[in-house]
Amino acid sequence: MFSDRTQNSVLVVSASQKITDLFNELLPPNAFHPIVTVSSCGEAKRELISAEYDIIVINAPLADEFGSEFALDLVENSPAAVLLLVSSDLYPEVSCKVESYGVMTVSKPLNKSTLYTAMKLVYATRARLRAMDKKNKSLSAKMSEIRVVNRAKWTLIESLGMTEEQAHRYIEKQAMDMRMTKGEIAVSILNTYGK
Helix, strand or coil: CCCCCCCEEEEEEECCHHHHHHHHHHCCCCCEEEEEEECCHHHHHHHHHHCCCCEEEEECCCCCCCCHHHHHHHHHHCCCEEEEEEECCCHHHHHHHHHHHCCEEEEECCCHHHHHHHHHHHHHHHHHHHHHHHHHHHHHHHHHHHHHHHHHHHHHHHHHCCCHHHHHHHHHHHHHHHCCCHHHHHHHHHHHCCC
């Protein structure tokens, strides 16, 4: 069963009402909400201008293009997990082309069990992407703080004649005494000395 902890928004791009109905019937609203459906890549692109989705399902072919290029564009330019549904005769060629870029593919015709399993895999992939994004943002924030602290150390060295070790200790002590982060102390130092 799907977790209740995280709801994933889903965009289904499909010219087939049968596939759209299958998704609405199969996917539990506690894990997938909202489920928005459009019938072409053009409509999907317009929808993506105003909203971001966790999972995007493309049922190829579409009226305005096949869908594989759109899927590749999505994995390159959005954090969404992308599932491409392809007819069995085209599946080997298309899956070989897109899977190395991170597009998951499933062969049609579909039954409920196959679709349910595929959505569980997409759901797990999106959870992993979300965790990696969170980790990357945390690392980026730490790197930013290190840069600011280093600038502040050099400001103390230039302005007050401290050694690098003294400047480092000064920033650490100020952070502990004032119950602030080293980054906040560094910003204060840079503001004080106009750097």
